Amino acid sequence: MANILVVDDELGIRDLLSEILFDEGHQVDLAENAAKAREARLRMRPDLVLLDIWMPDTDGVSLLKEWSAAGLLNMPVIMMSGHATIDTAVEAVKIGAQAFLEKPITLQKLLKAVEQGLAKEQVKQAVAAAAYAPASPVNEQTANLNAPDNAAVLEVQQSFDLDRPLREARDAFEKAYFEFHLTQEAGSMTKVAEKTGLERTHLYRKLKQLGVDLSRSKRNS
Numbered sequence: 001m002a003n004i005l006v007v008d009d010e011l012g013i014r015d016l017l018s019e020i021l022f023d024e025g026h027q028v029d030l031a032e033n034a035a036k037a038r039e040a041r042l043r044m045r046p047d048l049v050l051l052d053i054w055m056p057d058t059d060g061v062s063l064l065k066e067w068s069a070a071g072l073l074n075m076p077v078i079m080m081s082g083h084a085t086i087d088t089a090v091e092a093v094k095i096g097a098q099a100f101l102e103k104p105i106t107l108q109k110l111l112k113a114v115e116q117g118l119a120k121e122q123v124k125q126a127v128a129a130a131a132y133a134p135a136s137p138v139n140e141q142t143a144n145l146n147a148p149d150n151a152a153v154l155e156v157q158q159s160f161d162l163d164r165p166l167r168e169a170r171d172a173f174e175k176a177y178f179e180f181h182l183t184q185e186a187g188s189m190t191k192v193a194e195k196t197g198l199e200r201t202h203l204y205r206k207l208k209q210l211g212v213d214l215s216r217s218k219r220n221s
Helices: 011-023 034-044 060-069 086-095 107-132 140-146 151-159 166-184 189-196 200-210 214-220
Strands: 003-007 027-031 048-052 077-081 099-102
Touching (some): 011 027, 027 034, 034 060, 048 107, 060 077, 077 086, 086 099, 099 107, 166 189, 189 200
Parallel strands (some): 003 048, 077 099
């Protein structure tokens, strides 16, 4: 799941993208112009931005340049437009855009671009964290303190298979993630919703989509 900011001056586009991304389990914030996008960028610190090029106040490429110059382009940005030229798309990518989507945007292209953008960002963050992480000695006592004390944690580590398409791997991880928290909270949807930051309605929908067995979590508690 990710926090995604959708910036587009067309209400229909914002609503459509929001619905699609919400159904995929993402948290979505909307902005109809560059001014609202600046506010949302600071407020929610998005994991990814879908940015329209042609907007009434400030166009998307100018906003992209602004964020880049200010050092705020620390999240993947996917540009969108139904009228942009190839030169405009190339310019946006040179500035730092992750990808370019031509309107009308198909469901498959949208989800693929978002998935790839988030995956590249996760890899970049992991590499950065490994590069700057201080070396620390590990002794037997520390290892025991950090050892998982729940069978669900061991199940995640043992069954998580990286040799599969990203979407399948993500779904497998999310299913294990929710099953773990359901076990920890004795099947309480209210507590799991609070811990994972999801609304109960959204949580129920997500669990159903992932095929999580709610009765199992209660039996294991």
